[in-house]
Amino acid sequence: MHLMSSKPQALTSTGPMRAFTANSKKVTTELIEINEDLIGFNQYLTEYYKQLADAWGVAQKKVNLKSPEVPQNVEQIEAFKRIWIDMFDNDFTELFDSKKFGENYGKLVSKELELTKHWNNITNVVLQSVNLPSKEEIDEVYKELHSLKKRIGKLELKLKKKETRKNA
Amino acid sequence: MHSESKIDPKIMEEILKFGKNVIDAPKLVSAPDEISLEVTPHDTVQKIDKTRLLHYRPLTEKQHKTPLLISYALINRYHILDIQPEKSWVRNLLLQGFDIYMLDWGSPTSMDKYLDFDDYVNGYLDSAVEHIKNESSTEKISLQGYCTGGTIATAYTTLHPESVKNYIATAPVIDGWRDTTVISNLAKHMDVDKMVETIGNMPPEFMYYCFSVLKPFEQGIEKYIKFFKNIDNKKFVDNFLRVEKWLGDTPPIPGELFKQWIKDIYQDNLLIQNKMYVGGELIDLKKIDMPTFTQIAVGDHLVSPECSMPLHYAIGSEDKTLRMYPTGHVGMIASSLSQKKVLPELGKWLSERS
Numbered sequence: 001m002h003l004m005s006s007k008p009q010a011l012t013s014t015g016p017m018r019a020f021t022a023n024s025k026k027v028t029t030e031l032i033e034i035n036e037d038l039i040g041f042n043q044y045l046t047e048y049y050k051q052l053a054d055a056w057g058v059a060q061k062k063v064n065l066k067s068p069e070v071p072q073n074v075e076q077i078e079a080f081k082r083i084w085i086d087m088f089d090n091d092f093t094e095l096f097d098s099k100k101f102g103e104n105y106g107k108l109v110s111k112e113l114e115l116t117k118h119w120n121n122i123t124n125v126v127l128q129s130v131n132l133p134s135k136e137e138i139d140e141v142y143k144e145l146h147s148l149k150k151r152i153g154k155l156e157l158k159l160k161k162k163e164t165r166k167n168a
Numbered sequence: 169m170h171s172e173s174k175i176d177p178k179i180m181e182e183i184l185k186f187g188k189n190v191i192d193a194p195k196l197v198s199a200p201d202e203i204s205l206e207v208t209p210h211d212t213v214q215k216i217d218k219t220r221l222l223h224y225r226p227l228t229e230k231q232h233k234t235p236l237l238i239s240y241a242l243i244n245r246y247h248i249l250d251i252q253p254e255k256s257w258v259r260n261l262l263l264q265g266f267d268i269y270m271l272d273w274g275s276p277t278s279m280d281k282y283l284d285f286d287d288y289v290n291g292y293l294d295s296a297v298e299h300i301k302n303e304s305s306t307e308k309i310s311l312q313g314y315c316t317g318g319t320i321a322t323a324y325t326t327l328h329p330e331s332v333k334n335y336i337a338t339a340p341v342i343d344g345w346r347d348t349t350v351i352s353n354l355a356k357h358m359d360v361d362k363m364v365e366t367i368g369n370m371p372p373e374f375m376y377y378c379f380s381v382l383k384p385f386e387q388g389i390e391k392y393i394k395f396f397k398n399i400d401n402k403k404f405v406d407n408f409l410r411v412e413k414w415l416g417d418t419p420p421i422p423g424e425l426f427k428q429w430i431k432d433i434y435q436d437n438l439l440i441q442n443k444m445y446v447g448g449e450l451i452d453l454k455k456i457d458m459p460t461f462t463q464i465a466v467g468d469h470l471v472s473p474e475c476s477m478p479l480h481y482a483i484g485s486e487d488k489t490l491r492m493y494p495t496g497h498v499g500m501i502a503s504s505l506s507q508k509k510v511l512p513e514l515g516k517w518l519s520e521r522s
Contacts, residue, residue, distance in 0.1 A: 073176035106357030
């Protein structure tokens with residue numbers, strides 16, 4: 001009787017659900033932080049589209065000033081297209097080259113990476129609950145592997161150079 | 169009141185023709201996977217991790233004594249240097265009697281995220297040079313570095329000058345602070361530590377974004393209008409698809425390498441100040457004392473001339489040549505101008521020193 005009743009308890013103490021429950025607080029914290037970062041991400045994304053829309057408006061005004069007439073034939077359409085593309089390319093390149101664009105884009109990417117980081121952390125909780133290695137643990141293996149390969153590669157190259165000098 | 173329409177009927181004709189071309193396109197063009205980018209025959213003579221050393225088969229009876237190794241960029245693949253017979257950089261040099269090797273960096277995966285500058289310079293590139301020296305029984309080789317491959321080749325040349333007889337820098341990324349391109353602006357504002365820590369390697373998608381903001385309307389609209397207008401021109405379509413396939417095939421960049429790249433070149437600009445370290449050794453550009461040929465494209469919007477040119481003035485060599493061409497980053501290596509002007513000049517310079 002005792003064995004029968006204690007076995008399910010033992011199972012739950014080692015099973016995936018217990019491991020997951022133990023870390024569920026972490027998942028909740030990550031989800032709260034995701035929401036906070038999402039607000040920041042949306043701010044930078046809005047600014048990103050605003051900058052694009054503003055550049056579009058200014059470029060279109062310049063095109064209208066430069067080419068006020070509606071094109072009437074194939075040659076005029078071709079000329080209008082050339083003006084439109086040159087103006088838009090110039091104005092958008094000026095935007096992409098600007099400090100304000102670079103800074104906002106950098107912050108936007110940074111926020112996206114924060115979101116990815118939270119998602120990685122949640123995934124790690126799930127991975128650990130089923131006894132699989134976390135991203136950090138896999139990275140450690142990659143790092144060790146890289147270091148070993150580097151050492152072997154350098155030794156092999158050293159030997160090869162020695163051999164070449166010997167044969168020369 | 170009757171108002172006379174001034175619209176040229178040819179406009180309608182053009183629109184209808186363009187529409188027909190768009191409809192016909194799927195029947196006339198090959199799918200990207202049907203296009204092979206391997207043009208000039210070659211053999212893989214060495215494989216280390218994901219990198220391959222390619223040796224092109226000769227096209228002339230006699231060849232210059234000193235072989236030439238090309239260190240291609242880390243962005244996109246080496247195929248652009250051999251994109252089609254009439255515009256092939258490799259084929260042109262083979263026909264001028266040079267013995268050509270190419271280092272294909274391969275496609276790094278997640279497990280390669282710790283590969284750094286040291287691995288590329290003192291590992292893969294040095295191993296390739298040693299292999300060529302053995303195979304061709306020469307003590308020195310000629311080395312060409314293109315774009316970011318030019319930065320790696322520059323670092324290599326300063327650390328191993330005893331192995332390099334002639335150095336050719338083609339649009340190399342050298343002085344990050346002087347670079348006026350959009351890419352440099354994005355790189356300067358990037359939190360590269362967070363990027364590498366979070367996602368490991370620099371994903372190709374990020375590179376595609378960077379490409380999309382370079383002349384977005386010329387490249388994103390006009391290029392495709394031209395394509396559909398020329399859909400009946402087999403040669404044009406073939407060339408277009410080859411370049412498109414090449415553009416759409418960029419491998420990830422290993423995280424550690426990318427991190428050092430962005431910080432040391434674009435953010436802190438250490439290379440041109442002789443303050444950059446690779447594998448614990450200082451990169452001193454003055455140590456480049458062999459004949460050096462620097463090729464710059466005036467209209468380069470990926471690596472601006474101001475970014476590449478300082479190399480010419482920073483190196484220790486007394487036999488140095490700087491050439492500027494009225495073309496762009498890709499135009500310098502894969503165009504009719506490169507065949508008619510860039511390559512003959514390079515061939516002449518190199519043959520006198522090979």
